[in-house]
Amino acid sequence: MADVDLVVVGLGYVGLPLARRACEEGLSVRGLDVRAEVAEGLNDGRSHVDDVPDSAVAGMRAAGFAATTDTAVISRAEAVVLCVPTGLTADGEPDLGSVRAAARAAAPHLRPGMLVVLESTSYPGTTEEVVRPILEAGSGLRVGEDFHLAYSPERIDPGNKRFGLRNTPKVVSGCTPLCAKSAVAFYGRFVDTLVVSRGTREAEMAKLLENTYRYVNIALVNEVALFCDKVGIDVWDVMHCAATKPFGFAPFAPGPGVGGHCIPVDPLYLSSKAEAEGFTFDMLAAARWINGRMPGHVVDRAVSMLAGMGKSVRGAEVLLLGVAYKPDISDTRETPALPVARELLARAASVTYHDPHVTGFAVDDVELPRAEELSAALRNCDLAILLQDHSSYDHAVLAAAECVLLDTRGQVAGERVTLL
Ligand SMILES: NC(=O)c1ccc[n+]([C@@H]2O[C@H](COP(=O)([O-])OP(=O)(O)OC[C@H]3O[C@@H](n4cnc5c(N)ncnc54)[C@H](O)[C@@H]3O)[C@@H](O)[C@H]2O)c1
Incomplete structure (x- = not known):
């Protein structure tokens, strides 16, 4: 019963x-x-x-x-x-x-x-x-x-x-x-x-469409960000202006890459099924390629910021702020912080992270040092990279930090702050 x-x-x-x-x-x-x-x-x-x-x-x-x-x-x-x-x-x-x-x-x-x-x-x-x-x-x-x-x-x-x-x-x-x-x-x-x-197939497809829609649109703004960086256009101002259109435009933000176990994963369910049916989703392949470039782009930007200060990335103290894949949660699955940290370590930077929600973060099975206290961590690093804008991060505190800051979320304004 x-x-x-x-x-x-x-x-x-x-x-x-x-x-x-x-x-x-x-x-x-x-x-x-x-x-x-x-x-x-x-x-x-x-x-x-x-x-x-x-x-x-x-x-x-x-x-x-x-x-x-x-x-x-x-x-x-x-x-x-x-x-x-x-x-x-x-x-x-x-x-x-x-x-x-x-x-x-x-x-x-x-x-x-x-x-x-x-x-x-x-x-x-x-x-x-x-x-x-x-x-x-x-x-x-x-x-x-x-x-x-x-x-x-x-x-x-x-x-x-x-x-x-x-x-x-x-x-x-x-x-x-x-x-x-x-x-x-x-x-x-x-x-x-x-x-x-x-039927069930329509519901299954609707879910994949919802998440693929995000994935592809994030890729679009990421590619716009890459272009704007190349030609010296402020992508955040572009986004701000475009988002004021009250119809026909849904705003998405560029960033260090796409995380979580849904948005980067679900398009692969779609492309795999399509492939099995003899259909190729060109849009998905392009979006994947662009989103996959972003962690490397963040590291390139960080390296050139260090070079601008006469410092080599080798041995530089780099602080990653926010390693969760989205704000205010502790989930790090598929987080772009991982490829960013991995690439910085490969270039011999000394990498520490701070995240109020994440108490352990490993790169290829090696635990990354965790900074407990934000202000001390900001004092002790050469460069901080804001990867995830948790609401507990006070932008005024980040802007006033002694170190330079690369803000991949376009949130912090300040003399020593560079936006992605
Ligand atoms: N997390 C999200 O934001 C989100 C949003 C929408 C849809 N989804 C989808 O929902 C599904 C679940 O995602 P989630 O984030 O909750 O995953 P999760 O990993 O947080 O939780 C899944 C749970 O299932 C358990 N589990 C695994 N195999 C099991 C089995 N055979 N029998 C009983 N329990 C089992 C695991 O131990 C785990 O506790 C996935 O298909 C995901 O794509 C997730």
Whole structure:
């Protein structure tokens, strides 16, 4: 018998906020994760996800939430939502290993009437061609006849204070109309606006389009920044001016590169699927090439700033400010700080980092020295590079620092400050 409304499989940046939101709305929720430390931490009231404070975990626990590594919990659920990682293999190909493993784990526990939803980002066809056969073979049940299978991409934006799960419209799809109906009934309990797509492939493609749109537009402004640097145009003023157009222009900012495990990764899911279908996405290849140039460009700029002071990069004390891939979070996955640090180290600079959110940052398995105190670190370096503009960074303090500053985010104005 189902005595739990929802089992969330994969309690990370996507799964934990989902579990929290459902708890808030009065659903009975359990969580399943392969990592025992994640389950134990949550059961002890500790969050490992920036957007979910320990106090929220306490609230979830009070509402009956518990986490486990035991897949049998799935048999208790009305709905199972898979929020497992979809990264890349060592060769840069889509890695659906976790999706397959989660589906295999769920299959023997499926019961008639259950709803299974995949939320992980993946290429079109994943729900129908990868998840469905595993669930049907492992359960002996049929999608659309015995249980419901749906795809609903997550749009969570870690650190975003304005848009969360409740007020961000959610795309929902099902393998059959009845599957979609079941998914709509489920998400309607805790999401304000649902958008039903024609099928699962449209929903999967919509998610890839959203992230690819960001990737390509960031590449465009990065290339504009490279051009502006070459010909002596202030790209930040260009961006400011263009962004005042009230229609037909969406502003994106140049920067040291694209980070996170979505924006740089998802376009590869699209290009890989396209390639398998005999289609080439030229735009994606160009965007990838341009975004990949940015960390090297940052280092080149840093080296020429040092040279302008009569200093060699060899032995120079360089301080990296903000190594997380986006502001106000601790996530360093795919952060451009990594190739920047790696290149500076390769050129024999002495590299230190400061990041209020990141307590450990390794370059090729070697831990980078972490500066605890910002003002001392700024005093002790030859050059600081602002890679991530966390809101705790006081721009006036950075502008007044004794060292020169390369600001890759276009935020700080000052005599010793150079903008990317
Ligand atoms: N982080 C984001 O901002 C974001 C936004 C939208 C979509 N997504 C997508 O959502 C999915 C999940 O991303 P995330 O950031 O939450 O990942 P994450 O790495 O933060 O969390 C995934 C969790 O799943 C667990 N896990 C792995 N395999 C498992 C298995 N077989 N069974 C149970 N648990 C398993 C991991 O231990 C981890 O705790 C990915 O497809 C990602 O692309 C992420």
